[in-house]
Amino acid sequence: MRAAMYLMYGDSSSEDEDPAWAFNKILRRIRENQLYEIRLEGTGDGDDHYINNMTDEQWEDLGLAISNNTQLEEVKLSRGALNDHKMQFFFRRLTRSSSIQQMSLFRNGLSAVGVRSMVPFLQSASDLLEINLNYNLIQSEGFNTLLRALGDSTIKELRCIGCGIESIEIDSEHIPKHLKSLTLANKIINADGCQGLAKLLEGEDATLKNLSLDYNNIDDQGVNTLVDSLQKNRSLTDLGLGNNNAISDQGQIMLLKLVNNISSIKATLQSNHTLTHIKANSANCGNDLKKHIQRRIDLATQINAQNKQNPEAAGKAKVLQSQMNCCKRAELADLQGVNQLFVYSEIKPLHLPEVLALVRRYHGLGELYVALNSSIAGVISTVNRKECLKQQRAEHEAVIAEQRAKIAFHRAIIADRRTKVETIEAEIAIIEEADGSHIGRESRSSKRLRAS
Numbered sequence: 463m464r465a466a467m468y469l470m471y472g473d474s475s476s477e478d479e480d481p482a483w484a485f486n487k488i489l490r491r492i493r494e495n496q497l498y499e500i501r502l503e504g505t506g507d508g509d510d511h512y513i514n515n516m517t518d519e520q521w522e523d524l525g526l527a528i529s530n531n532t533q534l535e536e537v538k539l540s541r542g543a544l545n546d547h548k549m550q551f552f553f554r555r556l557t558r559s560s561s562i563q564q565m566s567l568f569r570n571g572l573s574a575v576g577v578r579s580m581v582p583f584l585q586s587a588s589d590l591l592e593i594n595l596n597y598n599l600i601q602s603e604g605f606n607t608l609l610r611a612l613g614d615s616t617i618k619e620l621r622c623i624g625c626g627i628e629s630i631e632i633d634s635e636h637i638p639k640h641l642k643s644l645t646l647a648n649k650i651i652n653a654d655g656c657q658g659l660a661k662l663l664e665g666e667d668a669t670l671k672n673l674s675l676d677y678n679n680i681d682d683q684g685v686n687t688l689v690d691s692l693q694k695n696r697s698l699t700d701l702g703l704g705n706n707n708a709i710s711d712q713g714q715i716m717l718l719k720l721v722n723n724i725s726s727i728k729a730t731l732q733s734n735h736t737l738t739h740i741k742a743n744s745a746n747c748g749n750d751l752k753k754h755i756q757r758r759i760d761l762a763t764q765i766n767a768q769n770k771q772n773p774e775a776a777g778k779a780k781v782l783q784s785q786m787n788c789c790k791r792a793e794l795a796d797l798q799g800v801n802q803l804f805v806y807s808e809i810k811p812l813h814l815p816e817v818l819a820l821v822r823r824y825h826g827l828g829e830l831y832v833a834l835n836s837s838i839a840g841v842i843s844t845v846n847r848k849e850c851l852k853q854q855r856a857e858h859e860a861v862i863a864e865q866r867a868k869i870a871f872h873r874a875i876i877a878d879r880r881t882k883v884e885t886i887e888a889e890i891a892i893i894e895e896a897d898g899s900h901i902g903r904e905s906r907s908s909k910r911l912r913a914s
Contacts, residue, residue: 485516492527498535500528504542513543518551525556534559538566549576558586568596574604584611591616596623606631612638619643626650630658637662643672647702651675653684660691668695674702676741681708682716689720696736696773704741714742714755715797722762722780724794727808730781735773738766755797786821 491497504513516524528534544552544567565587570576577600584590593608600608605627612620613636620641628650644662655678662670680703692698703709703717717740723729740759743752762780769776784790795801809817 485513485520489524489527492524492531492534495531495533497531498533499538500534500536501538501540502543503538503540504544516548518548521548521551522555525552525554528562529556529558531559532561534561536564536566537562538564539570540566541569542571544570544572544576546571546573546576546579549579553579553583557582558588559583559590560588562587563589564592564594565590566594567598568594570598572598572600572604574600574607576600577604577607581607581611584608584615584617587615589616592619592621593617594621595625596621597625599626601626602629602631609633609638610636612641614639616640621645622648624648628652628655630655632658632661634661639667639669641669643674644670645672645674647674647676647678649677649679651678651680651684653681653687656680656684656687660687663688663691663695663698666696668697670698672700672702673698674700675706676702676704678706679708680706682710682713685709685713685716689716692720692734692737695734699737700739701737702741704743709742711749711751711755714752714759715799717742718755718759718762718794719798721759721766722784722794724784724791724798725800727781727785730785731777733762733777733780735766735769735776735780738763738770758794758797782820782824786817787825 488497488500488502492500502513528537539552549572572595576598577595584593595608598604600622605622605625608620608622610633613633615638617638618640620638620643623645625646625648627646627648630651641662646659659673659675662668663673684706685703688701692701719725720734721737721740723733740763741756742759743749743756761783765779765783766776769779784794
């Protein structure tokens with residue numbers, strides 16, 4: 463069983479227990495590697511509790527004990543347990559960790575000063591996966607410091623709800639390389655903030671999968687910035703923009719076009735096929751048009767979810783379900799302000815029979831009739847094209863046959879000439895052999911005459 467210890471000030475169950483003794487007990491168990499999790503919570507109400515009166519040296523001791531521990535995986539110091547001053551001494555000795563995976567420091571009233579105290583720890587914690595800084599007023603300065611410090615870290619999840627963040631400056635050379643989830647709901651981020659966030663979504667190395675921007679001041683301009691950065695993004699699956707009341711119907715339509723652009727078949731195929739969830743309106747939205755647009759967004763992201771890791775299949779499914787259905791295409795075209803052109807004119811005639819078969823299979827005879835009316839010229843041209851191709855094939859085959867016959871004829875001539883050459887060479891050889899024997903006999907007769 464995993465060992466955990468909690469020190470919650472004001473807890474009635476520990477009224478008879480000396481707070482100093484309880485703290486020293488935790489410190490001892492941390493030093494002896496006995497704990498996997500600690501949660502220290504203060505009331506933050508100014509009462510005379512031990513946690514609120516710990517000395518700077520005691521905070522250093524606690525930081526050093528945690529730094530040397532090799533079993534501790536989760537540290538939660540929240541609800542007034544810390545402040546900027548305590549952070550300075552706590553992280554003066556807590557400069558590394560080989561085991562901590564989760565660090566939760568929410569509701570401590572921290573500012574950018576407190577974040578700066580954490581930097582050495584953030585840069586050296588080898589297993590840190592999650593940081594929760596919700597409801598600390600770290601503002602833009604603290605958040606930007608945090609991101610720069612996490613550039614080479616193992617961090618995967620960062621939560622900063624209600625942190626007063628407005629503008630976001632992201633250094634492209636220090637983007638967290640493993641960050642998967644970022645939560646920034648705080649009622650302040652606007653279009654300027656979206657400009658900075660776009661850097662996390664651009665490029666082939668983008669890693670972010672979940673971006674929650676609910677309850678902010680993002681408007682259509684901010685949506686446009688995010689949409690531009692997501693056109694070629696292949697990592698983000700979940701985008702939360704709920705309760706951003708400045709987003710109009712047109713802003714929602716931008717998000718719809720992002721995941722299912724109905725302007726052409728090519729545009730549909732090039733839409734974003736990675737996002738599986740987009741929330742773009744409030745839970746209690748009374749705007750029927752916004753609800754309708756959200757449903758269309760949901761249908762497109764559902765197709766993405768059904769075809770994870772296969773964007774090509776998602777694109778084809780969207781074309782089949784929206785472009786090849788006259789009612790859905792008309793509805794989406796009206797929402798997106800697109801002229802309802804004959805979509806079948808975009809399809810190569812040779813592919814029309816296969817496309818019409820799919821329309822019949824998925825949408826029935828009624829839609830097939832509409833499709834035939836729209837594509838009959840293409841079907842006819844396909845038939846004509848087929849006959850033309852058959853004729854061309856026959857002509858090419860005739861030429862091939864003719865050339866093969868010529869090749870065979872010339873091969874026969876070559877074989878005949880080679881035979882004649884071989885016959886001539888054999889006769890020459892016989893003659894040369896005969897001439898050689900005659901010369902030998904004459905030489906021997908001359909030698910006998912000289913001897914006599």
